[in-house]
Amino acid sequence: MAETLILHEDPRSGNCYKIKLTAALLGLPLETRAYDIMKGETRTPEFLARVNANGRIPVLEIGANEREGSTARFLPESNAACWYVAHGSALIPADRFGQADMLRWMFFEQYNHEPNVATLRFWLRFVGETNLSAEQRAQIMAKRMAGCGALELMNRHLANSDFMSGAAVTLADIALFAYTHVAEEGGFGLSDYPHIERWIARVQALPGFIAMD
């Protein structure tokens, strides 16, 4: 691959970690540029104009290729960036149902899991419970219940399967591993979910695995 891949990230973000873990499992080089989201570094005019008008990280920058005359391109959304990095690899099933089933769990992650499991971790570990707004505080119980529902669904699925989609590791595992393995930082007790605990150990044992920090 001639092109340079640059990850614009906050190292504390599980969404950014997904992309680093994907590259690591595939042995691909990935440069990083760090921002502190707590200091608003992804809301500067420069960031909004050049990297992502949505003001969010991660963003995968696909470097300019002078030989081909291409300019840099920017790809927000963690799971889309994982798709780009893993394209053509065994982390994406080749068959029609396998691809759709993997994407099924990646959309589940963004809709049912991340807004609850990751958001509670962010609020409780990084913002701090005493600094939450009344509106945030009012949402804790709903997010706790919805997060437990997502973990329970994963746990039941993993009772009959070593990985989230099909028989081998895919991007569905990477997407869901990122915030599941640190769910206790958001107040979720993983000992309630023994199949998830075994799956976490399975992912951590993969060749090329890197930890989050």
Place this chain on the structure above:
Amino acid sequence: MAETLILHEDPRSGNCYKIKLTAALLGLPLETRAYDIMKGETRTPEFLARVNANGRIPVLEIGANEREGSTARFLPESNAACWYVAHGSALIPADRFGQADMLRWMFFEQYNHEPNVATLRFWLRFVGETNLSAEQRAQIMAKRMAGCGALELMNRHLANSDFMSGAAVTLADIALFAYTHVAEEGGFGLSDYPHIERWIARVQALPGFIAMD
């Protein structure tokens, strides 16, 4: 295609409409089975055991194929079902960046757009404002602001592009069209977003287009 595709749906759901619109634009047959989510018909023991343990629609059922000896398979998550239906068609770009960029908007739809634009439509049009819980009522303003942010980002993107990803219609347009074109039912004024209004007309003019009801 030998297999029968059956959509388990609630006809009022934009997430279900995405899959019907995908099939219609491709001229593919799609059977439907209707459920009333307001009456809990997707939470019955039969539905949870056979169709989707998550208790949600849409679910795409890929029919058993006796000739190949395969049993029925079930695919939840609207955007994953669209991927399955559109596999190998022009609605999914063939190139690496094009696929990832399309998925970027589909993940944006599930994370930034649907939980705000679709949820407010569901609360205000189907549940009714007077029937909302205090907790739901407390979230209306945050969802209004986040929904406007998602529409504003789409509007700016469509100022320079006829479609959401690349130069032609893709699943990104279908995913975002479903709840954007009925956003006014959730109290969003589309006249604030002229590029979105022109894009809606562009999607409605596509050969094979079907309306939501």
